[in-house]
Every structure is written in C-alpha cells, then in structure tokens.
Amino acid sequence: MAPRHIYCAxxxxxxxxxxxxxxLEHTRGAPLTESAPRAAQDPTRPILVxxxxxxxxxxxxxxxxxxxxxxxxxLERLGVxxxxxxxxxTQPITAEQLVAELxxxxxxxxxxxxxxxxxxxxxxxxxxxxxxxxRAENDRTVQQTRRFxxxxxxxxxxxPRKTYALAELDRCAASLQVRGLKLHFYSSALDxxxxxxxxxxxxxxxxxxxxxLGIVVHVQGSLNTYGREHAEAFxxxxxxxxxxxxxQIAHLWGGGAFSDxxxxxxxxxxxxxxxxxxxxxxxxxxxARWLARFGQQRTVAERIRQIGxxxxxxxxxxxxxxxxxxxxxxxxxxxxxxxxxxxxTIATNTAPYLR
Numbered sequence: 001m002a003p004r005h006i007y008c009a010x011x012x013x014x015x016x017x018x019x020x021x022x023x024l025e026h027t028r029g030a031p032l033t034e035s036a037p038r039a040a041q042d043p044t045r046p047i048l049v050x051x052x053x054x055x056x057x058x059x060x061x062x063x064x065x066x067x068x069x070x071x072x073x074x075l076e077r078l079g080v081x082x083x084x085x086x087x088x089x090t091q092p093i094t095a096e097q098l099v100a101e102l103x104x105x106x107x108x109x110x111x112x113x114x115x116x117x118x119x120x121x122x123x124x125x126x127x128x129x130x131x132x133x134x135r136a137e138n139d140r141t142v143q144q145t146r147r148f149x150x151x152x153x154x155x156x157x158x159x160p161r162k163t164y165a166l167a168e169l170d171r172c173a174a175s176l177q178v179r180g181l182k183l184h185f186y187s188s189a190l191d192x193x194x195x196x197x198x199x200x201x202x203x204x205x206x207x208x209x210x211x212x213l214g215i216v217v218h219v220q221g222s223l224n225t226y227g228r229e230h231a232e233a234f235x236x237x238x239x240x241x242x243x244x245x246x247x248q249i250a251h252l253w254g255g256g257a258f259s260d261x262x263x264x265x266x267x268x269x270x271x272x273x274x275x276x277x278x279x280x281x282x283x284x285x286x287x288a289r290w291l292a293r294f295g296q297q298r299t300v301a302e303r304i305r306q307i308g309x310x311x312x313x314x315x316x317x318x319x320x321x322x323x324x325x326x327x328x329x330x331x332x333x334x335x336x337x338x339x340x341x342x343x344x345t346i347a348t349n350t351a352p353y354l355r
Contacts, residue, residue: 048333048340049106050347052354053325055216055250055285055315056110058144061092063115063137066124070187073123074223090321095144099151101319105326109354111315113155113182113216114141120159121187131164138168142176153354155216157182160204161190161197169204173211179353180214180246185221186255192221192233205242214246214353216283219254219262226256231265239276246352248281248313252300258290260299267306281351282307285315286322288335301337309345 059067068090102110116137119130127133138156145152156172158165160183172178183204191197208215219234220226231254239247253263270277291297304312316328323331333343 048329048343048347050314050325050329051108052314052350053102053105053107053110053316054248054283054313054351055317056098056112056325057115057318058093058095058098058112058141059115059318060137060140062133063118064090064092066118066121067115069124070118070121093318095147095152099148101324101326102151104324105316105329107325109151109153111153111155111179111216111351111354112141112145114138114157116141117157117159117182117184117187120162122189123187131162131168134158134164134168135171138172138176142178154178155180155182155214157184159188161188161200165200165204166207169207169211169213173213178213180216181208182216182218184218186218186223188221190221192219192230192237198233198237201238202241205238205247209242209245212245214248214351215242216248216250217254218250220251220256220259223256226254226259227261228265230254231262235265235269235274235276239280243276243278246279246281248283248351250283250285250315252282252284252287252303252312258287258294258296258300260296260303263300263303267303270307270311279352281311281313283313283315284332284336284346285317286328288328288331292335297335297337304336304338305342309342310349312346313349313351314346 071090098110098112102108114137116134118124119127119133119137138158141156142154145154154176156168156176156178158168158181169181172181181204183201185192185201190201205215219230221230234254249266253259253266266277266280266282270280287300291300314329314332316322316325319325319328322328338346
C-alpha cells in the first residue's frame with residue numbers, strides 16, 4: 001500500500017480528499033448516483049435520508065489524543081514523514097455535537113461505539129491503571145448517550161485479550177445496560193491465525209451471545225496482512241459461537257485497506273446460506289474513501305448485491321476527522337454504483353439490536 005494512502009486513511013485530512021470528495025462541495029446531500037446538480041433540479045426524484053447511523057464515536061479528550069498517537073506511530077512504522085503535529089481534525093466529541101450532526105443529516109438515531117479499546121492497545125501503552133481508564137471511557141460514552149436516550153444507543157468496548165475483558169463485559173451488560181460491544185482487532189493486536197488469541201475472542205463472543213449483546217467488530221488485525229484466511233478463521237472459529245446475536249462487520253470487509261479476498265469469503269458464505277452467517281451484518285462506514293482511491297467501486301457494489309441489501313447498514317464513522325454524516329452519505333451515493341432502490345434499502349435498514 002502506498003504511504004500516501006496510509007497517511008490519508010490514518011489522518012483523513014482535507015488535503016487527502018479524492019477527486020470524488022473534492023467535487024462534493026456544492027453537491028452535498030444529493031441522493032442519486034447521477035450528477036447531483038441534475039438530481040437537485042428534478043423535484044420528482046425521491047430524497048433519501050438514512051434512518052440510523054450504525055457507526056459513530058464520542059471520544060473523550062484522552063481517547064482523542066490516543067487516536068492521534070496511533071496515527072503518528074503508524075506513519076513512523078511506514079517511514080512516512082509528516083510535517084504537522086498529526087492532530088488535524090481529531091478532537092473529543094460531545095453528545096450535543098453528535099445530535100446536531102444527525103439533525104443536519106436528517107438521521108433519527110445513531111449507534112455510539114465506545115473508544116475504550118484504545119486504552120488496551122499494546123502499541124500505545126502500557127498504561128498505569130489501564131482498566132480504570134477503560135471503565136472511565138465506557139462510562140463517559142454511556143453518560144453522553146443518556147443525554148439523548150431516544151437518539152443515541154451506546155456500545156462498550158475493550159481489548160478482548162485482556163484479563164479484565166470478561167469482567168468489563170459483565171459490568172457493561174448489568175450496570176451500564178448497553179446494547180452491545182465494539183471490538184477492534186487491530187488496536188487489540190489480535191491475530192486470527194493464533195490459537196491463543198482466537199480462544200480469548202471466542203470467550204467474549206460466547207459471553208455476549210449468552211447476554212444477548214450485539215457486536216460490532218473491526219476484523220482486520222493488520223494493515224498489511226488481512227485476507228481470505230483471516231475471514232475464514234473469523235467465520236469458522238469465532239462467529240459459530242455467537243449464533244443468536246447480531247454481529248456487524250465494520251467497514252464492510254472488516255476495516256483497513258480494501259480486501260476483496262476477505263469480503264469475497266463473507267459474501268460467498270452469506271449467499272450460499274451458511275448457517276454461521278444467519279445473523280451477520282455489514283456496515284459501510286468510511287468505505288467510500290478507500291474505493292475512490294483504489295478503483296473498486298463496481299466490485300464492492302457487486303459484493304453488496306451478493307450479500308443482500310437487507311444486511312447492509314449505513315454508518316458514517318467519527319466526524320471529525322471524517323466528513324459529517326450528511327456529506328458522508330452523499331459521498332457514498334456518488335461513489336458506490338447502486339440503484340436508487342438499493343440505496344433506499346440501505347437508508348432504511350436498522351440493525352436487529354435496535355429493534
């Protein structure tokens with residue numbers, strides 16, 4: 001992967017915008033795959049508004065700083081020189097700010113994924129009193145969402161490899177009464193091909209299944225090695241122990257740079273009726289950026305159709321540094337070549353954990 005693409009993916013600065021994104025300044029909110037000005041002039045065409053955003057964050061100041069640090073470390077690892085501070089756009093977000101963003105997009109509710117997993121990231125730590133910091137971030141996420149309980153739905157998070165993981169899962173389910181968990185395999189340095197790592201994750205998925213907690217999972221565990229064998233391991237070793245809860249794969253293929261080899265495994269399993277995938281869903285948060293850069297728009301549209309539109313969930317990810325929800329929806333519509341009916345289905349889908 002080219003260093004500039006990694007740089008853009010990690011920091012998501014305005015200067016990294018693709019030609020598709022740069023052309024959106026005067027066409028935000030157009031709901032069609034045809035040109036936005038033409039769509040805006042046609043009052044007979046329906047305006048699509050996503051009902052639910054299934055992938056948002058409300059990081060605390062401490063978590064926002066860790067996001068910046070993680071991006072900086074990745075740039076160093078890749079040998080990319082960055083002249084700025086590395087903080088462009090990344091900042092703490094409050095519930096009031098998020099609700100204002102949803103209002104601007106016309107979106108009814110959002111799933112708020114805790115960023116507590118960052119405090120268990122071995123590349124950022126170790127932290128003194130790590131578990132207390134994880135608890136505090138999960139508590140803040142829930143407290144923020146309670147300001148707008150009819151609009152914001154909280155999910156806890158943590159590193160599933162940590163000794164406190166099961167205890168925090170129990171606390172989140174019993175005391176915080178969240179709807180689900182956010183797991184981030186990359187920030188957890190989790191290798192799906194390592195048996196000890198897999199067993200730790202199986203314990204969490206099994207416990208979530210028992211407590212009826214949905215799971216949103218960033219499956220990609222490495223920026224450089226994520227593909228077919230990792231997707232197969234996820235289906236075979238982990239997903240099979242969570243048969244009764246919705247599991248949402250983040251960023252369609254699982255996160256990071258576009259991996260058709262991973263996405264093809266998931267799509268094939270769903271399309272052939274593999275029982276392991278009966279409750280498997282996919283959000284499309286922030287995928288348009290990757291597709292516009294690597295020219296995989298048609299491939300992804302076909303994979304979405306292979307999976308089935310009813311399993312595709314809208315998500316826009318955190319803003320900033322990503323574009324606001326309304327603009328993200330416009331970018332998605334103009335980047336992924338789907339029909340108006342297919343877009344309408346995605347816009348109206350709601351994950352089972354919200355019903």
